[in-house]
Amino acid sequence: MTVHEIYEALRETFGDSVYGYFDITMAEVPAAPKGKKPPKKPVYLDPHFYVMADHLYEVCHALKTEPHFAFDYLMCLSGVDNQDGKLQAVYHLFSYSHQHKVAFKVDVPLEAPNIPTVSSLWAVANWFEREIYDLFGIQFTGHPALRRLLLPDDWEGHPLRKDYVKPTHYHGLDNTRDPWEEAPANLLAGQTEPTEEVRRFTELGLQTNRTDKL
CATH class of the missing domain: 3.30.460.80 (NADH:ubiquinone oxidoreductase Nqo5 subunit)
Incomplete structure (x- = not known):
């Protein structure tokens, strides 16, 4: 048809x-x-x-x-x-x-x-x-x-809406900074040891208490 x-x-x-x-x-x-x-x-x-x-x-x-x-x-x-x-x-x-x-x-x-x-x-x-x-x-x-x-889950707003305003901070982390312009020197040098800020962001992104399926 x-x-x-x-x-x-x-x-x-x-x-x-x-x-x-x-x-x-x-x-x-x-x-x-x-x-x-x-x-x-x-x-x-x-x-x-x-x-x-x-x-x-x-x-x-x-x-x-x-x-x-x-x-x-x-x-x-x-x-x-x-x-x-x-x-x-x-x-x-x-x-x-x-x-x-x-x-x-x-x-x-x-x-x-x-x-x-x-x-x-x-x-x-x-x-x-x-x-x-x-x-x-x-x-x-x-x-x-x-x-x-x-x-x-606790992110504010919906990023692909045209009226979206990006939060300036997320759990105390600066969300306005360009990560490539201000990348930590150890990451630019190819070192694998994460900074405290990277550790904190990783923890915020991965920790969950859910037991249900995605």
Whole structure:
């Protein structure tokens, strides 16, 4: 099935909860910098559509379980902040049996970024969703263990949001310094013995009392 055929089939079941089909096979070739040749290859974009957050799980359940869709693989799940007052999750699915793929997006308001988890449909979504929560602050409701994946649990804010302000300190460590400009002399010289500051940062990053699985 083509993306447009999938879109139309979903709209028959879910109506306006599936909307905004967009298909452009070639975008404008960006202008070349002065004195440079323009790019020879055009820019291609995947056809895609939008799904309302309230009906995301039902749509995804249909995409995975209905035989004519059979999307058994969640290839990628990404977060986006377009600075338009909304956050966005972008889903890319693939079907091994039908060898077709689909992409769709979910927009949520910046002040209440809630999206249902799909981790019970595709296990790989567990870590995808945790990463997006960590970096963008999107709350995946129903997730079995929604917590940060890359940053410490007590880190302030979500670094890939456009309104993010980096904390100046973390547990007393200076977070504004460029580590390469002010690297300890022993590390620059290739010595392996860590400084007290490096030891402290390592302890903060690795110590945990958790007994549950990641």
